[in-house]
Amino acid sequence: MQVEVSRRRFLQGSVAMSVVGGASVGVTNLLAGHGEEKGELSVTTKTGTSKATEVATLCEMCVNKCAALARVEDGIVTKLNPNPLFPKSKNMLCPRGNAGIQALYDPDRLKSPMIRVGEKGEGKFKKVSWAEAYDAILNGTDKFPGMGKILEEEQDNRSSFLFCAGEGMAEHTFKTFYSAFGSSNWLNHASLCLQTVVSGYGVTLGGYPESDLENAEYIIMAGANRAEAIVTPDTMDIFKRTKGRGAKLICIDPRFTNTAAKADKWLAINPGTDLAFVLALTFVVIKEELYNKEYVAKHVNGFDKYKINILDNNYTPEWAEKITGIQAKDIYQIARDFMAHAPKAIYYPGRRSTFSNNDFQLRRAMAIFQGLSGGIDTKGGLVFGSKLKLDPHEGLEPIYERAKARAVNKVERTKGQVGYSDCAVVSGGGSWVGWRNRYLENKMPYKVRGMFIYKHNPMMNMPNSAKTAQMFKRMDLVVAIDTMPSDSVMYADVVLPECHYLERTDPVKTFGGIEPSIAQRNKVLEPMFDTKPVIEIMGGLTQKISKPLFDISKKYDADIRDELANLNGKTAKEREAEVYEEFNLHKPFEHSQEYINQQMVQGTYGKDAVKSLRDNGVFYPDMDKYFKKLSGNEHQYYPEKHKSYTVNGGRAKTNTNKVECYLPNLTKKGVDSMPMWHEQYLFTVPEGKFRLLTGRHAQFTQSGTANNIMLRDLMHENYIWINRRVAKKRNIEFGDMIEVSSKVGKTTLRAYPTEKIGPNTVFFVHGFGEESEALTWAYKNGGNDNAVIEDIIEPVYGASSMHETNVEIRKV
Amino acid sequence: MARYGMALDYKNCINCKACEVACKEENGVLLGADKHRIWVGANDVDGEWPLLDIVSATFMPSQCQHCDDAPCQSVCPTNATYYDENSVVRVDPDKCILCSYCMNACPYDARYVDDRTMTVDKCNFCSDTRVARGETTTACQNTCPTKVRTFGDLDDPESEISELLRTREHFSLKAHLGTKPKLYYLT
Ligand code: SF4
Ligand code: SF4
Numbered sequence A: 001m002q003v004e005v006s007r008r009r010f011l012q013g014s015v016a017m018s019v020v021g022g023a024s025v026g027v028t029n030l031l032a033g034h035g036e037e038k039g040e041l042s043v044t045t046k047t048g049t050s051k052a053t054e055v056a057t058l059c060e061m062c063v064n065k066c067a068a069l070a071r072v073e074d075g076i077v078t079k080l081n082p083n084p085l086f087p088k089s090k091n092m093l094c095p096r097g098n099a100g101i102q103a104l105y106d107p108d109r110l111k112s113p114m115i116r117v118g119e120k121g122e123g124k125f126k127k128v129s130w131a132e133a134y135d136a137i138l139n140g141t142d143k144f145p146g147m148g149k150i151l152e153e154e155q156d157n158r159s160s161f162l163f164c165a166g167e168g169m170a171e172h173t174f175k176t177f178y179s180a181f182g183s184s185n186w187l188n189h190a191s192l193c194l195q196t197v198v199s200g201y202g203v204t205l206g207g208y209p210e211s212d213l214e215n216a217e218y219i220i221m222a223g224a225n226r227a228e229a230i231v232t233p234d235t236m237d238i239f240k241r242t243k244g245r246g247a248k249l250i251c252i253d254p255r256f257t258n259t260a261a262k263a264d265k266w267l268a269i270n271p272g273t274d275l276a277f278v279l280a281l282t283f284v285v286i287k288e289e290l291y292n293k294e295y296v297a298k299h300v301n302g303f304d305k306y307k308i309n310i311l312d313n314n315y316t317p318e319w320a321e322k323i324t325g326i327q328a329k330d331i332y333q334i335a336r337d338f339m340a341h342a343p344k345a346i347y348y349p350g351r352r353s354t355f356s357n358n359d360f361q362l363r364r365a366m367a368i369f370q371g372l373s374g375g376i377d378t379k380g381g382l383v384f385g386s387k388l389k390l391d392p393h394e395g396l397e398p399i400y401e402r403a404k405a406r407a408v409n410k411v412e413r414t415k416g417q418v419g420y421s422d423c424a425v426v427s428g429g430g431s432w433v434g435w436r437n438r439y440l441e442n443k444m445p446y447k448v449r450g451m452f453i454y455k456h457n458p459m460m461n462m463p464n465s466a467k468t469a470q471m472f473k474r475m476d477l478v479v480a481i482d483t484m485p486s487d488s489v490m491y492a493d494v495v496l497p498e499c500h501y502l503e504r505t506d507p508v509k510t511f512g513g514i515e516p517s518i519a520q521r522n523k524v525l526e527p528m529f530d531t532k533p534v535i536e537i538m539g540g541l542t543q544k545i546s547k548p549l550f551d552i553s554k555k556y557d558a559d560i561r562d563e564l565a566n567l568n569g570k571t572a573k574e575r576e577a578e579v580y581e582e583f584n585l586h587k588p589f590e591h592s593q594e595y596i597n598q599q600m601v602q603g604t605y606g607k608d609a610v611k612s613l614r615d616n617g618v619f620y621p622d623m624d625k626y627f628k629k630l631s632g633n634e635h636q637y638y639p640e641k642h643k644s645y646t647v648n649g650g651r652a653k654t655n656t657n658k659v660e661c662y663l664p665n666l667t668k669k670g671v672d673s674m675p676m677w678h679e680q681y682l683f684t685v686p687e688g689k690f691r692l693l694t695g696r697h698a699q700f701t702q703s704g705t706a707n708n709i710m711l712r713d714l715m716h717e718n719y720i721w722i723n724r725r726v727a728k729k730r731n732i733e734f735g736d737m738i739e740v741s742s743k744v745g746k747t748t749l750r751a752y753p754t755e756k757i758g759p760n761t762v763f764f765v766h767g768f769g770e771e772s773e774a775l776t777w778a779y780k781n782g783g784n785d786n787a788v789i790e791d792i793i794e795p796v797y798g799a800s801s802m803h804e805t806n807v808e809i810r811k812v
Numbered sequence B: 001m002a003r004y005g006m007a008l009d010y011k012n013c014i015n016c017k018a019c020e021v022a023c024k025e026e027n028g029v030l031l032g033a034d035k036h037r038i039w040v041g042a043n044d045v046d047g048e049w050p051l052l053d054i055v056s057a058t059f060m061p062s063q064c065q066h067c068d069d070a071p072c073q074s075v076c077p078t079n080a081t082y083y084d085e086n087s088v089v090r091v092d093p094d095k096c097i098l099c100s101y102c103m104n105a106c107p108y109d110a111r112y113v114d115d116r117t118m119t120v121d122k123c124n125f126c127s128d129t130r131v132a133r134g135e136t137t138t139a140c141q142n143t144c145p146t147k148v149r150t151f152g153d154l155d156d157p158e159s160e161i162s163e164l165l166r167t168r169e170h171f172s173l174k175a176h177l178g179t180k181p182k183l184y185y186l187t
């Protein structure tokens, strides 16, 4: 694709500009500095001193949704500042949040609808109008069939279309379309992300808790990296209190991360063995009777069984030392210290992708360990917080007689009744890799021929990209809605360009927690180019396809035919209009987002709330009374006595209000009823190979920000961490090109020899090495982990296990 | 008229570099990894895995120290570098001749070349942007997730920075050089 308008064009005006060719050599930043620069000129703007408008909005550079104030001068966003009013983001914007401007003015943005004219995946598109794009979706072109043809051939099986979405505020709008359309194939990022942690805590504590890091005195952070994988308000709360300032932080990680650097103690652990570590901590507190006996007696279910499990299996620290590499004496100490500080002690739940096949049981064990301390639903421990309710708005969920149940295995089931052949439990978000592989192995119970992707990049975001490419190539019709020409967009037949997050108002959202609030992303600028918000895209598309698709249903759907035959004293035409209303896909998209948001807020909180959300981006009851500026840096959101530390009497939120140690129902599904260790969980790496670890850092969000020129100043590309002594033996020096290969593929990136990683593991951050040539800066920049990570899924939810792959490395 | 300084709760710093981006966006600093007014000093950690010395991995957020006795100012042949009315060390782009004496004289490596204005530039406490608009925080202070910085008037005994310096122990970087920095690192 050609870049049509360079950023400089937007920025003409009286605002001072700085323009520079991208020549960059890192001097103070070790990890910025290799490689020739290429591409467009780029600019930063200096903010002016004359009048500017400020619009309250929410950041979308990652999932946190920090509140931002966009400074607009002469129609240009010159600065994004933190909005102090939002309790969740507490007056901060991280580097990515600040660099949102560069995403807005990225010359590579998708600028108009496009339809494929080349081969699938080739990236050759024709620019078209919205009407032409909608028409191509319904009726196809000479290159691909349309929805009409597919649904006709599949006899109105709406499930012959897959819908998938990445995380984002407008995901809700896209999902509204999915529900109205009537497919039962929905996949989201959960099985590539936090599925097992959320579910593990869900079944054990009755909900995924927050951590009160403002008040905890002792924190174990294992396999979570809050200094680099920023989560609000956790990141802001904890690091003001570490290093002898109120909170003792124990970091457990195979790598020495920035979180390790901020910890009081860092212990290197063998990848995938955290479960043994928690079991041994549990052993100590049971054996030494350090747990909160009163709490356990009252609020923990199945403790006796769990106690026998732990003691009889002899999960001693000495046992765990051999498995984890963490010394037994450290395990004793941590267990004792933790319980001494309880209930102001937290085993931090984390929020990340599944790393190992035992992740679900690991989360259960962590939740139970926390339960034994009594540090649940209480200040300084894990808390559930409260949430401000929003009123529902009108959706549409018609039932299509011909729509088959989720494509999960060979057994045909009715919609709603589901069961996988490859994992125990089917979650709402499904198992992405399980689904993809079943599709490729022709194990689907019916044909799935088309897919809609929203803000989702399956080519980059899930293990074994080669298989994802095959899946895309096999799909008859792929419709992609996105802001950037990602690797996945390259495989689309029809591309619908969404506008940037600063160019749209998104569904209002409620944020639960100790200090709950409601926040809204408000439109800062009108959409540039020929781009639109999802709600308008869905509006236009449904207007085009709704009636023709209904005509197909009329042919095949016995229920609809019955309904039409039953005239109820009306004419056939009147009756049809009446029945069609239940199937009118356009109905949920008749109103503007602003109107819908008002409907969701006004009834409960009144007009002022609507106004506050528009003007300030944030609302919570009594905000005007409670919110106070305490200093240049600190704000009060709620007075202490109104904070939601305890909302359930200090108990878990399960049906029994108890922490559930023992879940016999799981056994029926082939899952251990209690966390326990199995030999196959042992960490082993064959001689000459390395275990590949992946992860996050503070300057990029997965692959979504890979083309951001400002962030590239901070980190030019990703590097593979190799233990310094190992690198020396292999004659590998900083910056050498390394080929990383596994059973499923290869990728190439530069070496970073360091002592921050052990001798049999290597690491590089996720999100680099895109193949889309339409991304000037991200194209072939660094290495793509998912080209190498094997598609191994854990047995409970079918989530992708990201740290189960061994690789070879070779200097090239 | 004020005497501006900054206190840094440097132990809070997580090396996220939000401050670097905020500074670039606020002040129109050129793109490029070598163009920046603000940075975080980080060493590779001492020791051999898994026995690493956490203390050696401290992050040191830094920028122009706004020295009361600034070596860059005294070597500047054209007086392009000067103290403004708020004791902020500033650079006048019209007078700067790119001789780069100041770059060599600065013991803190605070300066870089702005290729657009052809000036040896550096942090100016957001004097011509935020402070000129009457704002009371700098871009780097405002955006920081862990609130490392407090900017303010050292001459005002009521200011937050004065209060911090009265109640917390602090040190200056390379104090032995006698440059008298107005950046204070809180311990
Ligand atoms: S953490 Fe950063 S990227 Fe994420 S929402 Fe907040 S400012 Fe934006
Ligand atoms: S923004 Fe704050 S925490 Fe981040 S690098 Fe700068 S000083 Fe450190």
Ligand code: SF4
Pocket (backbone or CB within 6 Å): B022, B023, B024, B026, B027, B037, B038, B063, B122, B123, B124, B125, B126, B127, B138, B139, B140, B141
């Ligand atoms: S005070 Fe302003 S100019 Fe100086 S480093 Fe901070 S943001 Fe940049």
